[in-house]
Amino acid sequence: MMKWICITLSALTVTACAMFVPQDRPNTPISLPAAYSLYTDGDPAPDRWWESFGSDALNRLVETALAGNFDVRTAWARLKQADAVARQAGANRMPMLDGSGGAEKSWQQTKTDAAGTSHSNSRTFSAGLVAAYELDLWGRLAALQQSENLALKASAEDLAAAAVTVSAEVTTAWIEILSLHRQIAILRDQIDINQRMLKLQELRFVNGQADALDISQQREALAQAKAKLPPLQLAEQQQQNALAVLLGRAGAGDFTVNQETLPSLIPLPATGLPADLLAARPDIRAAGLRLKAADWQVSAARTDRLPSITLSADAAFSSDTLDLLLGNWVSTLAASLTGPVFDAGYRSAEVDRTRAVADEYLTAYAQTVAGAIQEVEDSLATETRQGEYIVLLEEQLKASRLTLKDAHLQYMNGQDNYLAYLTAWTSVQALERQLVDEKATLIKNRVSLYRTLGGDWTRGLMAGGVPAPATDTNTETVPQTQTNTVKNG
Secondary structure (H helix, E strand, O other): OHHHHHHHHHHHHHHHHHHOOOOOOOOOOOOOOOOOOEEOOEOOOOOOHHHHHOOHHHHHHHHHHHHHOHHHHHHHHHHHHHHHHHHHHHHOOOOEEEEEEEEEEEEEEEEOOOOOEEEEEEEEEEEEEEEEEEEOOOOHHHHHHHHHHHHHHHHHHHHHHHHHHHHHHHHHHHHHHHHHHHHHHHHHHHHHHHHHHHHHHHHHHHOOOOOHHHHHHHHHHHHHHHHOHHHHHHHHHHHHHHHHHHOOOOOOOOOOOOOOOOOOOOOOOOOOOHHHHHHHOHHHHHHHHHHHHHHHHHHHHHHOOOOEEEEEEEEEEEEOOHHHOOOOEEEEEEEEEEOOOOOOOHHHHHHHHHHHHHHHHHHHHHHHHHHHHHHHHHHHHHHHHHHHHHHHHHHHHHHHHHHHHHHHHHHHOOOOOHHHHHHHHHHHHHHHHHHHHHHHHHHHHHHHHHHHHOOOHHHHHHOOOOOOOOOOOOOOOOOOOOEOOOEEO
């Protein structure tokens, strides 16, 4: 008889689990474009792409940030929390056994009729074991465990996303500091030139070759150049402070970036196809995992509307002597069936709530994918337009230098006044600083493109901690397009 009961329960369990498995969703939560409007021809992005800059200082900064950044440390803490919750969900599927024990000693004194007293002592020892186990007939506990396991994997992807973002932010801050260093160096050279030009004009005035207006105009140009220095120095200090926070420090302290030149532009990575982002971006992977976790929550809510069977057993001992501990036990084995009769629609409402939560995660997943594609598109567009802008600025600077040369020649020949020459010189100075800033913008955009494309280099962060989540086998991979230059689609 017991054999047939076990077979029946096993069949019910297998059938019930199949009944409440979430339905498969499409691999893509939103219609994806077949290709980007712009594309690249070149090699795929290297794992630790920032090492392409060839700067040991930058490599140390990124490593420090990956170990100490506040967002990364927060993501680690949340990952540990998710791991604990997932282990708790697994423990709920196992039998629970509680033990208890105690000893009691009592002493009693009684007066007798002869004014005497009598004494009595008693001792009692007790022990007990209580076990309980819920038969997961409909897969409720299994669904909850599956949901928490998926949430754990999503937390691991959150850690990866934090690492991707932090590495890009540190690199961007480093480039901005180098840009400001270079602009400050150029501005100081320009201030020095303006000071020498002022002395020259004063000497020409003494010799009757210049008038007072020429000196006044040169003093104004010198003052304007000096006035541009404090804002650049302020921006430099603010970037130093921001970089310190990215490293997990409070204040820059003695931390400095000593390099004075802009780094070279690192190679343009292959973008592949928009569908590649589903597997390459950790934030997209996290959003997809949370959607699946929500679907399993719906399954758990549906099974909660069905009856549940709980097996329980307890054994108790009580005696006044310890030698009867192993032979004076009373044990009980029981099974209880519990099912909802009337709950005023509470469980039905819970199913509706979990389905609405799953719909919310579906929308968030679609929005994450759409936002990721927008980021890549924006970076590619910036790559093209910023490159064109820099070429035009270089041509403008070349033309301004020719204008400066002609204006100087006409001024020295007495064919034009000093203001025309000074205006041409001021234009050259402004373009030199602007060109440095725009080149830095192009380099920072290249960093942004690497960030938006994601990557799997963050798997190494899991070494020694919670294992990295396995790659989702349901995600379709699309062959990447080889790349080198940004082109119109």
